[in-house]
Amino acid sequence: MKISVIGCGRWGSFIAWYLDRKGHDVSLYGRASSKHMKEFQETRTNGLITLPESIGLTANLEEATKAEVIVISVNSQGLRALMTELAPLVLRDKIFVLCMKGMEISTGKRLTEVMAEFTDATCKTAVWLGPGHVQEFYKGIPNCMVIDSQEEEVKELLIQNFSNDLIRFYYGNDLIGNEIGGAAKNVIGIAAGMLDGLHLSSLKGALMSRGTREVSRLIKAMGGNELSAYGLCHLGDYEATVFSPFSHNRTFGESFIRGEAYTDLAEGYYTVKALMALSETYGVDLPITEAVYAVLYEGKDPKETLNGLFVRSLKEEF
Numbered sequence: 001m002k003i004s005v006i007g008c009g010r011w012g013s014f015i016a017w018y019l020d021r022k023g024h025d026v027s028l029y030g031r032a033s034s035k036h037m038k039e040f041q042e043t044r045t046n047g048l049i050t051l052p053e054s055i056g057l058t059a060n061l062e063e064a065t066k067a068e069v070i071v072i073s074v075n076s077q078g079l080r081a082l083m084t085e086l087a088p089l090v091l092r093d094k095i096f097v098l099c100m101k102g103m104e105i106s107t108g109k110r111l112t113e114v115m116a117e118f119t120d121a122t123c124k125t126a127v128w129l130g131p132g133h134v135q136e137f138y139k140g141i142p143n144c145m146v147i148d149s150q151e152e153e154v155k156e157l158l159i160q161n162f163s164n165d166l167i168r169f170y171y172g173n174d175l176i177g178n179e180i181g182g183a184a185k186n187v188i189g190i191a192a193g194m195l196d197g198l199h200l201s202s203l204k205g206a207l208m209s210r211g212t213r214e215v216s217r218l219i220k221a222m223g224g225n226e227l228s229a230y231g232l233c234h235l236g237d238y239e240a241t242v243f244s245p246f247s248h249n250r251t252f253g254e255s256f257i258r259g260e261a262y263t264d265l266a267e268g269y270y271t272v273k274a275l276m277a278l279s280e281t282y283g284v285d286l287p288i289t290e291a292v293y294a295v296l297y298e299g300k301d302p303k304e305t306l307n308g309l310f311v312r313s314l315k316e317e318f
């Protein structure tokens with residue numbers, strides 16, 4: 001398959017490497033101003049991954065849209081700007097694959113809903129979610145992921161053509177649940193980092209249990225399948241987020257508690273805002289999300305906020 005990957009950061013560059021390794025004809029697009037693209041053009045490496053010569057590097061967006069499959073892996077808040085830039089090219093008969101975990105804060109939309117504003121009926125959109133860090137895949141450590149789409153034939157095509165010994169893909173069947181679950185796991189990842197920063201890592205078991213529970217409530221209220229919170233998009237991603245030293249979201253949470261600056265993309269920092277709005281819209285109680293929001297955006301003391309979670313009225317577990 002001829003595939004373009006848009007977004008040449010940590011994840012987009014890995015996807016390009018992975019799909020090239022799978023035998024596809026891959027090119028990687030990055031803006032000419034991008035430091036990631038400059039690094040790849042000059043050295044073919046970003047320190048995490050080295051791209052073989054078989055992967056074309058381009059800073060020409062029109063060229064990137066010639067492929068039949070267009071994978072997008074930019075920061076979630078940047079998707080609308082990217083699609084606005086693509087709009088004059090009038091794209092038809094394309095399959096877009098979103099490799100991103102977030103939601104649009106300004107509208108509260110899931111990323112496939114943002115895509116729907118920009119694509120016509122000839123274009124199809126899928127999401128690719130689940131656990132995995134470049135550092136591990138690149139060493140040959142396998143993992144399981146999920147691809148979901150409203151179009152059955154698109155799921156089939158992508159899963160058949162993308163699976164191999166490194167990634168076992170499952171067929172998703174709950175776009176709402178998978179998108180919300182994938183985005184929300186980054187907020188739980190920040191909470192996990194905060195616990196690490198407070199030397200309370202032993203609470204991560206409870207975080208896993210209660211985090212999945214609150215996300216499952218939200219998914220159900222939004223019309224999705226609550227079980228998706230226990231699937232690869234969310235619970236299945238906790239090892240890579242709640243526990244991994246490679247997780248940007250977990251590291252961001254820990255750095256925040258320590259008062260240290262953190263500059264890499266931590267999607268949960270933005271997603272927490274979108275989840276707060278959804279909590280209100282759907283009337284769903286999201287105590288962990290609220291706690292993360294209070295610490296990040298309202299300047300609340302982390303330890304006191306945690307104590308606040310413990311003194312809420314006592315309730316049934318399920």
Ligand SMILES: NC(=O)c1ccc[n+]([C@@H]2O[C@H](COP(=O)([O-])OP(=O)(O)OC[C@H]3O[C@@H](n4cnc5c(N)ncnc54)[C@H](O)[C@@H]3O)[C@@H](O)[C@H]2O)c1
Nearest residue numbers: 007008009010011012036074078082100101130131132265
């Ligand atoms: N296991 C997984 O599924 C997994 C793993 C890592 C990251 N991710 C997701 O991938 C997404 C990207 O994360 P990352 O860690 O690669 O971030 P990153 O900051 O390393 O890379 C993002 C890239 O997007 C580029 N970009 C932003 N707007 C653009 C635009 N309009 N046009 C072209 N390029 C644009 C930036 O220049 C940057 O190079 C996030 O949503 C993240 O949650 C998923």
Ligand SMILES: O=P(O)(O)OC[C@H](O)CO
Nearest residue numbers: 130131132240247248249
């Ligand atoms: O490094 P993080 O926290 O952005 O997480 C990356 C992936 O989503 C883990 O599967």
